[in-house]
Amino acid sequence: MEMIELSIDNKLVSVQKGTTILKAARKVGIDIPTLCHMELHNMSIENKPGSCRVCVVEVDGRRNLAPACVTEVAPGMVVNTHTARVLNARKTIVELLISDHPYDCLVCAKSGNCELQSIAHKFGIRRIHFKGEKSTYRKDTSPSIIRDVDKCIMCRRCEMICNEVQTVGALSAVNRGFISVVAPAFEMDLEHSPCTYCGQCVSVCPTGALTEVDSTHKVLLSLMDKSKTVIVQTAPSVRAALGEEFGLPPGTLVTGKMVAALRRMGFDYVFDTDFAADLTIMEEGTELLGRLRAHLAGESNAKLPILTSCCPGWVNFLEYNFPDLLHIPSTAKSPQQMFGAIAKTYFADQIGVKRQDLVVVSMMPCLAKKYECQRDEFKVNGNPDVDFSMTTRELADFIKQSNIDFLNLPDEEFDNPLGESTGAGVIFGNTGGVIEAACRTAYELYTGKKLETIEFENLRGTEGIRSAKLDFDGLTLNIGIAHGLSNARRLLGDVRAGKSNYHAIEIMACTGGCIAGGGQPYHHGNSEILRKRRDAIYSEDKGKIIRKSHENPYILKLYKDFLGQACGHKSHELLHTVYHDKSNNEVTIHHD
Amino acid sequence: MVPKLMCDDDMVDIYSVPSGDKDSLKVTIKLSKEKIETINRICASFENNPEELINVLHETQNTLGYLPAEVQEIIAHNLKISSAHVYGVVTFYSYFTMVPKGDYPISVCMGTACYVRGAEKILEELKKELKIGIGETTPDQRFSISCLRCVGACGLAPVLMVGEKVYGSVSPDDVKKILNEYREDNEDCKCQQL
Numbered sequence: 092m093e094m095i096e097l098s099i100d101n102k103l104v105s106v107q108k109g110t111t112i113l114k115a116a117r118k119v120g121i122d123i124p125t126l127c128h129m130e131l132h133n134m135s136i137e138n139k140p141g142s143c144r145v146c147v148v149e150v151d152g153r154r155n156l157a158p159a160c161v162t163e164v165a166p167g168m169v170v171n172t173h174t175a176r177v178l179n180a181r182k183t184i185v186e187l188l189i190s191d192h193p194y195d196c197l198v199c200a201k202s203g204n205c206e207l208q209s210i211a212h213k214f215g216i217r218r219i220h221f222k223g224e225k226s227t228y229r230k231d232t233s234p235s236i237i238r239d240v241d242k243c244i245m246c247r248r249c250e251m252i253c254n255e256v257q258t259v260g261a262l263s264a265v266n267r268g269f270i271s272v273v274a275p276a277f278e279m280d281l282e283h284s285p286c287t288y289c290g291q292c293v294s295v296c297p298t299g300a301l302t303e304v305d306s307t308h309k310v311l312l313s314l315m316d317k318s319k320t321v322i323v324q325t326a327p328s329v330r331a332a333l334g335e336e337f338g339l340p341p342g343t344l345v346t347g348k349m350v351a352a353l354r355r356m357g358f359d360y361v362f363d364t365d366f367a368a369d370l371t372i373m374e375e376g377t378e379l380l381g382r383l384r385a386h387l388a389g390e391s392n393a394k395l396p397i398l399t400s401c402c403p404g405w406v407n408f409l410e411y412n413f414p415d416l417l418h419i420p421s422t423a424k425s426p427q428q429m430f431g432a433i434a435k436t437y438f439a440d441q442i443g444v445k446r447q448d449l450v451v452v453s454m455m456p457c458l459a460k461k462y463e464c465q466r467d468e469f470k471v472n473g474n475p476d477v478d479f480s481m482t483t484r485e486l487a488d489f490i491k492q493s494n495i496d497f498l499n500l501p502d503e504e505f506d507n508p509l510g511e512s513t514g515a516g517v518i519f520g521n522t523g524g525v526i527e528a529a530c531r532t533a534y535e536l537y538t539g540k541k542l543e544t545i546e547f548e549n550l551r552g553t554e555g556i557r558s559a560k561l562d563f564d565g566l567t568l569n570i571g572i573a574h575g576l577s578n579a580r581r582l583l584g585d586v587r588a589g590k591s592n593y594h595a596i597e598i599m600a601c602t603g604g605c606i607a608g609g610g611q612p613y614h615h616g617n618s619e620i621l622r623k624r625r626d627a628i629y630s631e632d633k634g635k636i637i638r639k640s641h642e643n644p645y646i647l648k649l650y651k652d653f654l655g656q657a658c659g660h661k662s663h664e665l666l667h668t669v670y671h672d673k674s675n676n677e678v679t680i681h682h683d
Numbered sequence: 684m685v686p687k688l689m690c691d692d693d694m695v696d697i698y699s700v701p702s703g704d705k706d707s708l709k710v711t712i713k714l715s716k717e718k719i720e721t722i723n724r725i726c727a728s729f730e731n732n733p734e735e736l737i738n739v740l741h742e743t744q745n746t747l748g749y750l751p752a753e754v755q756e757i758i759a760h761n762l763k764i765s766s767a768h769v770y771g772v773v774t775f776y777s778y779f780t781m782v783p784k785g786d787y788p789i790s791v792c793m794g795t796a797c798y799v800r801g802a803e804k805i806l807e808e809l810k811k812e813l814k815i816g817i818g819e820t821t822p823d824q825r826f827s828i829s830c831l832r833c834v835g836a837c838g839l840a841p842v843l844m845v846g847e848k849v850y851g852s853v854s855p856d857d858v859k860k861i862l863n864e865y866r867e868d869n870e871d872c873k874c875q876q877l
Contacts, residue, residue, distance in 0.1 A: 260765025265774045276759075276766035277752045284767070 097168035104164075111139075112159040112170055113146055123148065123172050124181070124213065126188075126206055126297050127246035128160040131618040133553050134575075134602045138251040138295070143244060144184050145210065148172045156180055182214050188244050190221040191269075192298075199242070201299030204613050207244060208298075228272055233281040234465050235288040235304055235458040240272045243300040249273055249292035256602060257576040259408065261286040273300075285411045289404035289576065289600040290458030290609015295616075303458050303610060306479045307489050313450040313478070314357040320442065321450040322360040323353050324430045324509070327368065328456035328520035328605040329483045331627040335612040335620070336487030337497045342623025344631055347502020352490045353454075354503060363505045364453065365512030367430035368519045368528070370649070371401060372640035374423040374666050375525075376532040377657035379595055383537075386594075387566075394418055396571070396586065396593040399525045401425045403463035404600030404609075406670065408576050413583050414672035422667040426519065427453050427460055428469050430509065431476025432665045437653045438509060446474055453480045456520070456608035459600070468668055482610025511645040514545075514638030520628045522574035522604035523550040523557065526597035530561060530570070531639045538564035545638050551629075553603065556582060558593070569593045575602040714753045721746060722754060726761035733762045736772055740779055749783040777829075785820045785827035787865045790844045794833030797841040801855075805841055806830070808855040812862060825867070 093108040099116050106115045116123050126143040130136065141161035148159045151169035156177065159170075171177065189211060196202050228240040245264070250273055253262040261284040265274050275284035293301045313321050334343040353361045378397065385393035398420040400406060409420065424432065431451050439449050453460065457480075463469070464477035481489070490497055505511070515531050518524035527550045534542055549559040550570060555578040561568040571593040573579045579598045585591040601607050606624040607614070614620045637643060654661045725742045729735035739758055744750050750773055759766040773779045791797075791806045806828070810816060813826050820827040836842050839851025843861070850861055 254765065254768070260767055263765065263767035263771035265767075265771045267775050274767075276755070276770040278770075285765070 095164045095166050095168075097164050097166070097170065099170045100172055106164055108164075110164050112148060112150075112157065112162050112164055112168075115164050116148075116159065116170070116172060121172055123159045124210055125160055126210060126244060127248065129248050129295055129616040131602070131614075131616060131621070134618060134621075135555065136252070136256055136602065138246070138248045140247045140251075143188070143246055145181055147177060147180050147184070149174050149177050178214075182216060185210055185214055185216060186219050187221060189216070190219050190223065191225050192244070193225070193241050199299040200237075200302040200305065201242075201296075205299060206297035206615070224269075226269055226272075231280050232304065233286065233288070234462040236281055236286070236290065236293060237302050237304060238274075238281060239300055239302070240274070241300075242298045243273060244298055245271065245273070246297055247273070248295040248297065249301060252291045252295055255577065257287070257289060257291060257408075257600070258580050259285055259287055259289070259576060262292065287404045287407035287411070287576070287600060288459040288462045288609075289408075291601060292609075293458060294607070294609050294611065294613065303482055303485070304461055305485060306461070306481050307485055307492075310452050310479050310481065310489070313452070319448055319450050320359050320444045321357070321452060322362060322434060322438075322509075323358040323452045323454060324362045324364045324367065324427070324434075325349060325353070325454040326364045326427070326456055326520070326605065327517045327628060327631075328608060328611065328624065329454050329486065330631070331520060331606060331624040332456065332483050332611045333487060336484065339498070340623075341620040342627040344627050345497075346631065347504070348497060348500040349486075350505055351500040351503040352493075352495050352497055355495055355500075356489065356493045358452070360506045360509075361503075362430070362434070362509040363512050363516070364426050364430055364455075365516030365519070366509045366643070366645065367426035367433070368401075368516035368525075369513055369640035369643045369646050370429050370433070370666065371423055371426045371519075371525075372515055372528050372532050373646060373650070373657045374429075374662055375399065375421045376529045376536065376640070378421050378423060379529060379533055380537055381658065383568075383594060396591060396596045397421050398595075399529070399597045400668075401519065401525055402459070402599050402605075403427075403457070404459035405576070405579060405598045407459060407462070407673070408579065408600060409583070410670055410673040412580070412674070413587065414674045416583060416587060417670040417672065419586065420670065422669070424469075424666055424668045425460075425463065426516075427455065427463065427477055427480065428668070429666050431464070431469065433649070434509065435471070435474075435476055436665060437649065441508075446471065450478045451476065453477050454483065454486045455480050456483050456605045456611045457601075458482065458609040460610075483608075484610060484612060487612070508645045508648065511643060512635075513640055513643050514632035514635035515640045516643075517632045517635065518628055520605040521551070521625050522599050522602075523552065523572050523597065524604065524628070525599075526550055526570055526572060526595060528640060529595070529597075530568075532641045534561070534563055535639065536641065537566075540564060542639070555602070568595070571596040573597070574599040574604055576600050714757075718747065718754075719757060722757045723761060726758060731761050731763070733764045736762060736764070736769065737776075740769075740773060744779060749780050751781055780818065780829075782818070782820055782827075783824065784829075785825050787825060787845050788827050788829065790829050790831045790834075792832070792834050792836075792840070792842040792844075793830045794837065794840075796837035797833075800840040802841040802843075804855045805843060805853055805858060808858040809843075809862075812858055823867075825865070826862070 094105050095108050096105045102119045104115050104119050113123050123146045125146040129138045139160045141158045146159040147156035149171045150157045196208055231238040250262050253259050261275050262273050313319050330344055330346040330349055333349055334345040335341055350361050382393055382397050386395050400420040400423055434451050435446050460480040464475055464480045469476045515528035527547045555575050557572045559570045569592055571582055573582045603621050607621045726739055729739050755769045756766050759769045793802050809828055813821055815821055817828050841853050843850050843853050
């Protein structure tokens with residue numbers, strides 16, 4: 092590989108040919124500011140439209156300033172990143188961006204996390220010298236995501252994530268010049284577009300243009316209502332990221348403090364979605380084995396591969412784009428919904444509370460969960476199994492509003508019976524985790540033998556599409572894993588074309604899995620944060636005494652006292668669902 | 684949100700907007716089989732290649748006169764790209780239009796020469812006379828107004844075109860006279876000449 096030498100701020104740098112000035116500078120510790128550029132290492136995610144121009148630098152011998160994010164290095168190049176000319180230009184550019192931006196930082200949902208705000212602060216901008224017309228656009232609210240395009244700076248990160256990483260195609264830049272916006276086709280509402288609510292656009296938006304629907308107030312009112320019993324469940328990825336919002340290093344597990352905080356906030360019972368994840372494994376694992384045995388017995392209607400169904404963003408994607416494959420995923424509900432269904436039947440009966448007096452709140456790393464809990468199939472007489480779904484970010488704000496000194500809380504334990512979980516339930520947060528959890532159980536149920544090594548290292552990793560062969564006592568099981576919806580689309584394309592030889596496939600909508608979900612604390616392009624969350628999840632699993640779902644004593648009790656057997660009649664009624672064809676923007680032409 | 688449609692007799696449901704709110708109406712968009720086949724043929728002539736999107740849009744607009752939402756949906760489907768992407772391209776280029784042009788499309792040149800010689804006043808007069816804005820069509824589908832840049836007749840500035848016919852050295856007072864040539868009640872209507 093050809094190396095190029097250049098000087099940046101009088102430091103000599105040697106980088107590979109084709110490197111941009113921005114990356115070369117970062118190599119020697121010079122962080123050139125930018126608003127549009129974003130790169131997540133090892134995840135094939137990069138946005139460099141060169142649209143914000145904040146990264147301009149001075150290059151000797153070049154008349155105009157060069158945008159560092161899209162200008163490649165050249166031999167002997169002399170770059171200066173902080174001359175008076177550069178600093179003035181940068182300031183002017185940011186001032187111009189702000190001149191067409193609402194001045195409502197005090198009440199903006201993104202305040203404190205806004206990259207435009209922090210860059211204005213960093214540059215010491217105290218006055219906007221430009222006055223003129225501001226672009227205005229209607230606000231668009233969907234069940235999960237709010238679009239406030241007035242705050243858009245056209246960095247195009249959301250468009251890149253939505254089209255290239257997720258291949259959802261809900262968003263595109265439309266119109267041109269001053270009136271250009273990022274919007275769905277025909278400027279329809281997000282709710283009517285093919286949006287899956289994966290929330291990845293929200294997680295990369297530098298400003299308050301894309302944010303989540305905030306349920307904090309509604310949850311607060313439920314907590315204040317003496318006639319209601321309010322219970323909460325927390326997803327595995329929340330405990331691995333919540334600490335970041337309180338200044339703890341990424342990857343710090345705050346399970347015990349989180350439980351203590353929720354209890355102090357007034358939740359009557361603090362439960363764990365991981366319990367429901369164990370339940371999901373019992374149902375999904377049993378379904379996998381059932382389909383597998385039927386397949387091995389040569390039954391013609393045996394449907395393989397079986398696809399995991401825990402991820403509501405992925406389910407939405409399937410319903411929109413692969414309506415012909417709706418019979419492929421496991422019919423098992425997601426852990427969030429299994430929890431709700433069990434809470435409002437089994438648990439409500441145990442504590443003698445009527446369904447309508449029990450409020451179930453979930454803390455999730457996800458925006459699609461907000462939509463999922465509102466789906467009609469998860470309601471009984473209009474009463475939802477899960478009443479409100481909040482993100483990790485909302486939870487952090489809620490804790491702060493409740494005057495809780497989070498960092499000095501003691502570690503507390505989840506309540507029972509829906510708070511006990513195994514290591515298998517925990518790893519649901521990572522890509523590969525659901526299928527690993529399923530295999531831990533399926534292996535022992537199928538072979539009747541104890542697993543010698545609990546960790547399936549060959550299912551772990553960060554590659555977008557991974558495959559592994561597992562030895563089930565002589566039977567070779569082909570497992571596929573995809574995260575990021577573009578990768579899911581590729582695997583699904585193979586299934587549709589009959590070219591797939593997988594027995595089971597795990598799919599998660601977000602690259603990295605739930606740890607990188609749309610509701611997690613903002614990573615601001617730092618993929619190291621995601622790696623540390625991932626490690627935290629695996630270390631929580633390692634620390635558990637019980638690491639296989641079918642050994643969870645409370646799960647066994649639930650089946651014995653209430654459900655009967657996995658995939659039995661009662662399970663089907665409460666824990667399984669159906670999928671719907673949402674492809675009604677698909678062109679169907681009938682020639683009769 | 685979906686633009687209003689021009690309807691034909693022989694309709695096929697091709698697109699519907701699901702309703703999140705139970706009280707709101709379900710919008711169904713229809714297009715004739717013949718038009719769908721025409722669009723399919725155009726896409727096929729470019730081998731349904733997504734990189735040929737602009738050419739496909741050009742040819743479709745030349746054939747159908749405009750590019751309403753449902754036409755874009757069919758193109759997106761054939762080229763295997765998102766409708767948001769197609770819509771993005773259609774709205775980016777001023778040449779593409781989502782509303783049908785009038786029977787007599789009027790273009791006002793806003794090139795430098797025409798502009799300094801008073802093209803803006805002519806445009807204002809047209810808007811006033813027809814009661815429509817730029818990019819719009821009169822309710823009777825007779826006239827539409829658009830702007831363009833330089834038709835290569837700067838010596839005749841300011842210039843406007845009705846269809847392919849060029850009118851030079853136009854003054855605001857001439858506008859009504861020119862429009863009258865194409866109005867329905869005018870026996871010497873120049874429609875045949877276009």
